[in-house]
Amino acid sequence: GQQVMQIPQYQHVQEGEDFTTYCNSSTTLSNIQWYKQRPGGHPVFLIQLVKSGEVKKQKRLTFQFGEAKKNSSLHITATQTTDVGTYFCLPNFGNEKLTFGTGTRLTIIP
Amino acid sequence: NAGVMQNPRHLVRRRGQEARLRCSPMKGHSHVYWYRQLPEEGLKFMVYLQKENIIDESGMPKERFSAEFPKEGPSILRIQQVVRGDSAAYFCASSPLPGYNEQFFGPGTRLTVL
Numbered sequence A: 001g002q003q004v005m006q007i008p009q010y011q012h013v014q015e016g017e018d019f020t021t022y023c024n025s026s027t028t029l030s031n032i033q034w035y036k037q038r039p040g041g042h043p044v045f046l047i048q049l050v051k052s053g054e055v056k057k058q059k060r061l062t063f064q065f066g067e068a069k070k071n072s073s074l075h076i077t078a079t080q081t082t083d084v085g086t087y088f089c090l091p092n093f094g095n096e097k098l099t100f101g102t103g104t105r106l107t108i109i110p
Numbered sequence B: 001n002a003g004v005m006q007n008p009r010h011l012v013r014r015r016g017q018e019a020r021l022r023c024s025p026m027k028g029h030s031h032v033y034w035y036r037q038l039p040e041e042g043l044k045f046m047v048y049l050q051k052e053n054i055i056d057e058s059g060m061p062k063e064r065f066s067a068e069f070p071k072e073g074p075s076i077l078r079i080q081q082v083v084r085g086d087s088a089a090y091f092c093a094s095s096p097l098p099g100y101n102e103q104f105f106g107p108g109t110r111l112t113v114l
Helices: none
Strands: A002-008 A009-012 A021-023 A031-037 A045-048 A053-060 A061-065 A071-076 A087-093 A104-109 B005-007 B009-014 B019-024 B033-036 B041-051 B054-055 B065-068 B075-079 B088-095 B109-113
Touching: A002 A087, A021 A031, A021 A104, A031 A061, A031 A071, A045 A053, A045 A061, A053 B033, A071 A087, B005 B088, B009 B019, B019 B088, B019 B109, B033 B065, B041 B065, B041 B075, B054 B075
Parallel strands: A009 A104, B009 B109
Antiparallel strands: A002 A021, A021 A071, A031 A045, A031 A087, A053 A061, A061 A071, A087 A104, B005 B019, B019 B075, B033 B041, B033 B088, B041 B054, B065 B075, B088 B109
């Protein structure tokens, strides 16, 4: 079936360390979106990746879409306390079924 | 340009009562999505609506739940005869384009069933 696995489920890092979350699909994706949800808040759109091998950067955030368009990652360099939250991927399997990844919850140890 | 608005922000109901959750999309957005989020869990898709049409309700329980997006006014998610398991945060999102595009989320309604 069409599903995506997002790992890890939790990540605790020291402030200043890097952080990465991955979404891995068993089938080729049309594109993929990433969202961030702060504790007690609502999801906020971060980016959409469309092309094979695409890499996009937003300040300390780097988003990648694999060559086979089955995998994607979000990498944060030198985490800050403002990065705390849960990061979700939203894969597009080409059938417009909206199934968010399970999310990776990032906590920062000051 | 105001964002997506949801009300009420918090709603308490006793078992068996009805819950009505409202969502006003961003100006110019005619596509609305509803999601449910249980505590410490992910977002689960419920229903996708356009003005006066339900496009996809595959994520919505077949009983007690209904949704509408009338020509005028907000989108409504209605839960009849609530049970404790309905306690969750319900998020609405809107988009200016159909299908798979950037979604703008509202602040959510936290429903507590006593």
